Amino acid sequence: MNFRKLAESQGLEEDEFLELVELFVETCASDLDRLQSAIARGDTQLAVQAAHSIKGASGNLGLHEIYEMAKSVEEKAREKSLEGATEAVKAMREKNDQLSESLRKLG
Amino acid sequence: MEEKQNLTILIVDDNPVSVKLLEAMLRKEGYQVITASDGPQAREVAFEEQPDLIILDVMMPGEDGFEVITHLKKNARTASIPVIFLTGRYELDAKLAGFDLGAVDYITKPFQAPEVLARVQLHLKLSRATNSLIASQASRLKQLEEAQTSMLTAPEELPRAHFSVYYSALLEAGGDFYDVFRISDDMFGYFVVDVSGHNIATSYITAAVKALLKQNCTPIYKPVESMRMINDVLAEILPEGIYLTACYAKLNRKKKLLSIVNAGHPPAVYLPKEGEARLTEVDGDILGIFNEVYYGQQDIKVTTGDRFFLYSDGLIERPALKKVWFECLPDLLEACSHLKDVPIQEAAEQLTRLMIGQNCKPEDDIVVLGVEV
Numbered sequence: 001m002n003f004r005k006l007a008e009s010q011g012l013e014e015d016e017f018l019e020l021v022e023l024f025v026e027t028c029a030s031d032l033d034r035l036q037s038a039i040a041r042g043d044t045q046l047a048v049q050a051a052h053s054i055k056g057a058s059g060n061l062g063l064h065e066i067y068e069m070a071k072s073v074e075e076k077a078r079e080k081s082l083e084g085a086t087e088a089v090k091a092m093r094e095k096n097d098q099l100s101e102s103l104r105k106l107g
Numbered sequence: 108m109e110e111k112q113n114l115t116i117l118i119v120d121d122n123p124v125s126v127k128l129l130e131a132m133l134r135k136e137g138y139q140v141i142t143a144s145d146g147p148q149a150r151e152v153a154f155e156e157q158p159d160l161i162i163l164d165v166m167m168p169g170e171d172g173f174e175v176i177t178h179l180k181k182n183a184r185t186a187s188i189p190v191i192f193l194t195g196r197y198e199l200d201a202k203l204a205g206f207d208l209g210a211v212d213y214i215t216k217p218f219q220a221p222e223v224l225a226r227v228q229l230h231l232k233l234s235r236a237t238n239s240l241i242a243s244q245a246s247r248l249k250q251l252e253e254a255q256t257s258m259l260t261a262p263e264e265l266p267r268a269h270f271s272v273y274y275s276a277l278l279e280a281g282g283d284f285y286d287v288f289r290i291s292d293d294m295f296g297y298f299v300v301d302v303s304g305h306n307i308a309t310s311y312i313t314a315a316v317k318a319l320l321k322q323n324c325t326p327i328y329k330p331v332e333s334m335r336m337i338n339d340v341l342a343e344i345l346p347e348g349i350y351l352t353a354c355y356a357k358l359n360r361k362k363k364l365l366s367i368v369n370a371g372h373p374p375a376v377y378l379p380k381e382g383e384a385r386l387t388e389v390d391g392d393i394l395g396i397f398n399e400v401y402y403g404q405q406d407i408k409v410t411t412g413d414r415f416f417l418y419s420d421g422l423i424e425r426p427a428l429k430k431v432w433f434e435c436l437p438d439l440l441e442a443c444s445h446l447k448d449v450p451i452q453e454a455a456e457q458l459t460r461l462m463i464g465q466n467c468k469p470e471d472d473i474v475v476l477g478v479e480v
Binding site: 009 | 131132
């Protein structure tokens with residue numbers, strides 16, 4: 001993950017950007033919790049909200065993989081479908097953990 | 108850079124990452140940034156801090172961006188702050204609805220810094236330009252030395268505006284006047300004004316308002332926006348204690364749309380070709396006193412043959428009978444319904460006759476404007 005390049009594309013310093021990624025990791029984790037419980041309850045409206053939140057933030061930070069997954073969950077949930085959502089949550093969690101790991105390595 | 112020193116931008120988004128990102132981008136350019144994470148908080152902060160611009164996320168849990176902007180536009184303190192919406196890339200409906208509710212622009216998510224900054228800058232400039240336009244119009248009018256003699260448009264001068272008028276001013280009581288003007292080929296404006304107080308030449312105000320109507324009632328402004336700009340100038344130039352009430356109707360004959368804005372004036376009457384006469388229901392502050400004002404706008408779909416009437420309170424007020432104007436409104440509606448078959452050219456005068464009586468002397472200035480679609 002090239003944080004410096006991503007930071008540049010938004011006109012930010014790398015350390016400013018890393019702070020944002022850190023914030024993202026936290027909010028994404030709690031959004032994923034929300035999404036998971038929405039799926040468990042079959043609440044598509046809440047799923048839309050949670051996925052939308054992840055989509056918005058990841059898109060702006062240039063985190064394309066998470067963005068695409070969140071977008072697909074949001075779009076399906078809008079059509080009242082939660083198909084593939086559980087797998088998507090799992091994959092997004094992995095990506096989010098990887099992010100967290102890269103941040104930790106950077107100190 | 109000095110210019111940017113005091114420019115404050117309010118960011119509203121429920122996602123803290125988006126808020127922080129926008130905040131970092133804008134701070135780098137020297138803007139002051141305040142933030143809110145939900146609708147109610149956004150309204151409170153906007154009201155307290157009166158930022159120069161608001162970036163507002165559409166999709167938020169609870170109160171969404173549409174509700175927030177609706178509240179902001181209804182409140183005089185926040186109504187003229189430009190709002191830029193944040194929407195998803197493909198949400199066309201949201202974008203259009205946003206413009207309808209008074210947003211000046213939108214930014215799609217995911218956004219890029221250069222675009223955000225360009226749009227923010229553009230709208231800050233536009234809003235400054237509008238403010239300085241108001242200031243310069245005010246100073247130009249202040250220089251208007253000679254009070255000009257009355258300049259009332261006769262129905263013959265603007266045949267395509269399809270109106271008739273009854274106008275009678277009592278000597279020295281002077282305070283009412285009207286204007287009818289062309290906005291574009293298919294759009295006409297109709298304006299009736301009542302000036303309070305008698306110690307300033309009405310002709311001066313007539314000239315000033317006529318000039319303001321010409322400058323501010325153009326196709327690019329909605330009637331509420333025109334009214335607000337006229338108010339802002341009048342608030343600068345009128346002597347203390349003098350104010351105006353007014354009713355402004357804009358008729359788009361092509362789209363068959365009638366828009367009414369009311370500034371503390373008795374309500375206009377709408378008389379559909381088929382159906383009962385009714386009062387328009389729209390509120391607004393008086394003109395020329397306050398710097399922060401609210402005006403509502405009512406849009407009515409009309410059909411050919413529909414009519415509407417604007418008038419001053421002289422038509423319905425009867426000091427001799429100790430009746431104030433709103434007690435006389437039922438009589439007015441009744442009188443209007445009798446006018447369905449009267450040609451529009453005679454309607455204004457007929458209405459006055461019905462209300463005042465054939466031989467009674469009017470007790471105040473009277474203006475009645477009858478218009479047919």
